[in-house]
Amino acid sequence: MSNEQLQIELQDNEWPFEFTDHDRRIARAIVTDDFGFYYFVRAERDDDFGRATLIETAGGGAEAGEDLDCAIKRELKEELGAEVEVISRIGVVSDYYNLIHRHNLNNYFLCKVISFGDKHLTQDEIEDFHLSTLKLTYEEALAEYEKRRETKIGRLVANREVPILKRAREILMATKRSDEASQS
Numbered sequence: 001m002s003n004e005q006l007q008i009e010l011q012d013n014e015w016p017f018e019f020t021d022h023d024r025r026i027a028r029a030i031v032t033d034d035f036g037f038y039y040f041v042r043a044e045r046d047d048d049f050g051r052a053t054l055i056e057t058a059g060g061g062a063e064a065g066e067d068l069d070c071a072i073k074r075e076l077k078e079e080l081g082a083e084v085e086v087i088s089r090i091g092v093v094s095d096y097y098n099l100i101h102r103h104n105l106n107n108y109f110l111c112k113v114i115s116f117g118d119k120h121l122t123q124d125e126i127e128d129f130h131l132s133t134l135k136l137t138y139e140e141a142l143a144e145y146e147k148r149r150e151t152k153i154g155r156l157v158a159n160r161e162v163p164i165l166k167r168a169r170e171i172l173m174a175t176k177r178s179d180e181a182s183q184s
Helices: 068-080 123-127 138-150 152-183
Strands: 006-009 022-032 038-047 050-056 058-061 082-097 102-116 132-136
Touching: 006 152, 022 068, 022 082, 022 152, 038 058, 038 068, 038 138, 050 138, 050 152, 058 068, 068 082, 068 102, 082 152, 102 152, 132 138, 138 152
Parallel strands: 006 082, 022 102
Antiparallel strands: 022 038, 022 058, 038 050, 038 132, 082 102
């Protein structure tokens, strides 16, 4: 199997493009455990993007001077309460939120849960986005992304994350086959 990272360029076809006035460097992760479950955040929002309930990978903006490996571990601790091992990088998705004039550079990681503890959500994440954790099978996650395509923001998120989830599954299956072959 190739360890080649995905490079995806997406446009925002939901809102008209006017201009982009800032880039956001983001660390996001497909998080899995030893039992084949995947962990996401559910956000319930009612803001400029409209009213929507979303499934999304955990993650967020890297702080100034913060390396992406540190950023993903920090974000997963904050949003999921998870200590993780980074298995690999999956790739980068460049996308846009035209409504807020932002270009996103989403750096995706595949991570395995070591343990769960307390979350450290911000007030906005608690009060404005009502973040909660979703524990899903691969098939349930794909179905949830499909269900959330009913809104403009849901379509943007699904377009960005479904190819990443599929690539993560390929990496996990190839790793499993390789481990089984080395044990026989």
